[in-house]
Amino acid sequence: MNKMDVTDTKPLEKTCSKCGETKSNDKFIPKRNICKSCRNERSRDKYKNLEPPNELDEKCNCCNKEKPISSFIKNRKICKDCNNEKRKFKYENDEEHRKKIIESSTIFKKNKIIERKKIKKEEIGIDNKKCNYCNEIKEQNKFRNNRLKCKDCERNEPLEKMKRTIRSRIISAINNKEKHTVEYLG
DSSP: OOOOOOOOOSSSSSTTTTTTEEEEGGOTTEEOOOOOOOHHHHHHHHHHHHOOOOOOOOEEETOOOOEEEBBOTTTTTTBBBHHHHHHHHHHHHHHHHHHHHHHHHHHHHHHHHHHHHHHHHHHHTTTTETTTTTTOOOGGGGBBOSSSSSSSHHOOOOHHHHHHHHHHHHHOOOOOOSHHHHHOOO
């Protein structure tokens, strides 16, 4: 006796009720006769046709004024103006709150500075400096003390050249004079 083994009775292919195409089972939504591509297309059309809600104004719980939704804090029924006033009032009157905020902001700023310095060291390297004029990374000894401009840029800039020549002429005039300085000045 040759019995046929009938364990899997599910069809391998289905026909879409929207587009009428025959596709494999994995291209369909489970327990539906609509293929995934038709469903996606329909949901896209539905999303495009959605209209924004007509309720563009909302009433604030503090000041009881109607204002546009853009002037409210997200997911809250209090407007930004009222919220700012409350925060200012609490900051001015609650000493512990003020100290807590000041402390947290200083910690945040210090951490930000440390992070910025780390990034700069990784970018530039140790004992190097970046010239603000030519934007080249050079060794520390290529800069004068507390200067942002490297020696090469200082030497080549016209204003610096003029300062240097005037300075040297004044010094040479003072050193090579024949009379007293007061007599020259008048």
